[in-house]
Amino acid sequence: MAGGGSGVTREPGGLRAALGGLTTRGRSFLAAGLAAAACAYLLGQAELLRVGLLLAALPLVCVLVLHRTRYRVAGSRTLAPARVPAAAESRVRLRVENVARLPTGVLMLQDRVPYVLGPRPRFVLDRVEPGGSREVSYRVRSDLRGRYPLGPLQLRLTDPFGMCELTRAFTAFDTLTVVPRVEPLPPVRLAGEAAGYGDGGHRSLALAGEDDIIPRGYRHGDDLRRVHWRSTARHGELMVRREEQPRKACCTILLDTRAVAHHGSGPDSAFEWAVAGAASTALHLLERGYAVRLLTDTGSTVPGPAGGGFAGGESSDTAGLLLDSLAVVEHSDAAGFTAAYEALREGAEGLLIAFFGALDEEQAALVGRIRRRSTIAVAFVLDGDAWSRGPGGIRLSPGGPPVAERLRMLRAAGWTALPVGPGVALADLWRAAGQSETAPAGAVPGQGGAGDTERSGADA
Incomplete structure (x- = not known):
């Protein structure tokens, strides 16, 4: 029953399992029949014994008939689409087909879905003729990234008297992938790099x-x-x-996943903003011909089709693979960027885009050294103090170190560092990064500061 596939329901596991399917009504009839038979035996009432036997026999006969029913039902599930951004809906279509020579009775169709996707959908299907089919659909939606299994599909069979219910399940399931929301970014020219390096189609003579x-x-x-x-x-x-x-423009995106660097949780948290920002930046650069490598603070590189990264200018499947990888990114237990520093020290040339959480003085100094091998380095530093405040400026958790001091340290090391507060659009920050090498901590995203200077750089 994977998307577009089919299957046939499993038979229940024997008569004992069928007896376990007695409903409350069936159990009540069985208990009343046995009680009436016992009273008839003690009181010597033959008429009461007949009534008791009838009451006890009715649910048992229903169990036997339902157990011997051989419904052969094939089912399929289709997701449209199977990969959706967070907070977007996907439609699930279920198709049930009777492949037997006998008609079915009334069927209750139930699909298993995780709680985060919404309530479990249930449908009642009328009698399905031999060779006939029925189609139903429902919608699922999640505000949280992740991969969620759908299925297996279950059919609940019941007798006309409601004495017994049996569940027969398909074996296959599908997976819905909820990826980060992607924000379109404007084309800018980042400062600090030799002219022409940012052109993905640039070709240089070997001589x-x-x-x-x-x-x-x-x-x-x-x-x-x-x-x-x-x-x-x-x-x-x-x-x-x-x-x-050919000289291929390359970019490394460094994503800070440290649990100690991000405050809060949920779709509006700082960490989710950083993941969505990394996804938006990666897709933007892929469209402009960059070869993109995604790196986390643990030093692990998200593998691309070739094992090392994602090449720009490829099919839309490349973007899908990158989004699938970011859909399952979680917090790490790392305390710093030592592993990422070792991974970048081997040859992190080209463009470097980083999304940092709260930085202490030691980690800010290490991040400054990461900058040395990159021609351009842009850092989006999440303001821990601002993200730790709720509506009305109420502090929800202890704030991080002052972001202004960390920005000063990064800029001194050659980074184009920009502060990020809640509700700020990445497109504005991206435009601000292209307007100036440095931006004051209190600057409005998208507007240059007093000390802005334009420099030749890479188109991104």
Whole structure:
């Protein structure tokens, strides 16, 4: 019964399991019949004995008939869509088909869904003719990211008198993936990088000039117009000029998942904002041709199709794989960024985008050293003090260290650091990052400060 698949219900496990399906009415009839039979035996009343036997026999006969009923019912489930953003709805369609030669009785259809997706859906289906089918649908919705199993589908059979109910279940189930909400970002030019590096289609010559050309041997199929005659005469064999080598723009997105760095929980928490921000940034850069690598504070890299990252310009399946990975990202027990520093020290060149929670002085200094191998580094630092306050400015949890001091330390290390408070749109912050290398702690996102300076940089 996976999406678009089918299955046949399992038979109940023997007559004992069928007796366990007696309803309250059936148990009451059985108990009344046995009591009447016992009283008839003690009082010597033959008429009362007949009544007692009738009362006791009726639920037992219903159990036997229902147990011997051989319904062959196939079912399928379809999710439209199977991957949805948080707070969006998905429609689930159930199809039940009678593949037997006999009609069914009244069927109660029930699908198992996690509590977070809503109440368990139940449907009553009328008599289904041989070869006939019935379709029903319901909607599911979740404000929380994650992967949620749907199913297995269950059919509840009952007799006409309501004495017994049996449940027959399918074996297959589907999975609904709730991914972070993605916010469209404006195209900006980030400061600090050599011109042209941010162009995903940029191509650079491997050589500085005509005299510095490093030729290679001729291969079958090479264009003869690329033959380098000077080198051919020198080596005594055909030599051809090398083609221009593509230079791929790359980006590393660092996501802070430390539990100690984020306050609160739920769809409006700081951690969920950071995850949604990482998803929005990654998809934005993929669309612009960047090769994106997603890294967490634990040093683990979210694997892409090739095992190391996600290449820009690929099909929509690439974005789906990245969102699926972010759908199941949870808090880590790490205390700092040592593991991420080791992972980035090997070769974190190119663009570096980070989403940080609360930073203490030691971790801010370590993050400053992470910046050294990157040509551009942009940090979105969640203001722990602002996120720890509820409506009306009421503090809900202890606030983190002052964000202004942490921003100053990151900017001194070369980061373009921006504070993030609750309710701030990532698009405004992204635009502000493109307008200035630094932004004052109290600046309004999207507006440059007094010390803003424009610099050549990468298109992102």
